Amino acid sequence: MKRYIITILCIGAWLLVCPMQSCANGGNSPSNTLTLTDSPSTGSGAVDSGTAVAEPAEGKTTPASIGTPTVAEPAEAKMVAEFIEGLLKQSSKQPSKTNVPLFFARQFLDVPYVAHTLEVNDEEALVINTRELDCTTLVETVTALTLCAYRQEFSFQAYKQALQAMRYRNGVIDCYPSRIHYFTDWIVENTKAGIVTEIQQPNPPFTQIQTVKVNYMSQHPRSYKALREHPEFVSEIADMEQRISGSKFRYIPKSEIKNTPAMREAVHDGDIIAITCNKPGLDIAHLGFAVWRNDGLHLLNASQLHKKVVEEPMTLYQYLQKHPSHTGIRIIRINK
Secondary structure, rough: OOEEEEEEEEEEEEEEEEEEEEOOOOOOOOOOOOEEEEOOOOOOOOOOOOOOOOOOOOOOOOOOOOOEEEEOOOOHHHHHHHHHHHHHHHHHHOOOOHHHHHHHHHHOOOOOOOOOOOOOOOOOOEEEEEOOOHHHHHHHHHHHHHHHHHHHOOOOOOOOOOHHHEEEHOOOOOOOHOOOOOOHHHHHHHHHHHHOOEOOOOOOOEEEEEEEOHHHHOOOHHHHHHHHHHHHHHHHHHHHHHHHHEEEEEEHHHHHOOOOOHHHHHOOOOEEEEEEEEEOOOOOEEEEEEEEEEEEEEEEEEEEOOEEEOOOOOOHHHHHHOOOEEEEEEEEEEEO
16 A cells, blocks of 8 residues: 655645655755645644645655656545545454554554654644654554544544644644654643543552653754754743653653563553653653563564664563663553
8 A cells, every 4th residue: 555745734825745755864855845726724734635745656665856846636635535544444344352553553564764754844834744754753643543543533634633633732733842842741732632641550560750851952952953943942942841841750660571461451552652761851762552472562663773664573671671771661542
């Protein structure tokens, strides 16, 4: 099944649509960018499912060279909607015992790992990219699909609304600081919205407490394209960092991630795993989904090491031992 990219820009009546982009490790411009006029968008960043988009080239996805802007045909828009809606309809036909988050996550196995795919526009916009994923966009894509399936909403419009609601504070796109950047903040905001629940009991295995202290973005603004170009955003980011710093959350230390009945009771297949770390200024190092096998807990993730989405062959315990800065895991469950 083909996977597509669309970037939705809500600027009056104009929409910017980008089919294949190569923005990792250098922030290159979107390739084969298309610009078109459409009816005014409805809501913040939301557009009709008839938004035009170009069909990517056949075969394996590879970064493309910068193309010449062209006008997309409305019929091409259906390809993006059909991909998302096709996944949702497939989910509705699965047996009742199917683990819905893992069903969707496994549809993206072998999709290339690409960083910075949300950093492609001069103005903040909702980016939908299912051809290139990092650990965060994999989690958000799968969570949005899972919410739609739980709600029995199988339209592309419902998917876009779910994605925007979890990615932006209060679901409103209003410049770069309105996007939720730290995963602790993502958990807190989406808990308030009823989208997820953080699991922090029982003890054991949730024996340790993480005290969040984040300031990496405000201390390293040159590392972020939007902050380099808009230094006025740095104070807003710093205010957000101050709001979430000092909050405390229970987590499972990596020494306790064992193949035990207590662990299997605490962590379920399809739970979101947020790997805690002791790197200065950061809260979470990596994300993925829980997969239990006979030998223990594994991580389904968009892997920078493997350069694609994989189910890690080693157990999560073994994985964490290879990363000295990783301290344990927080567990987040998508609400039904």
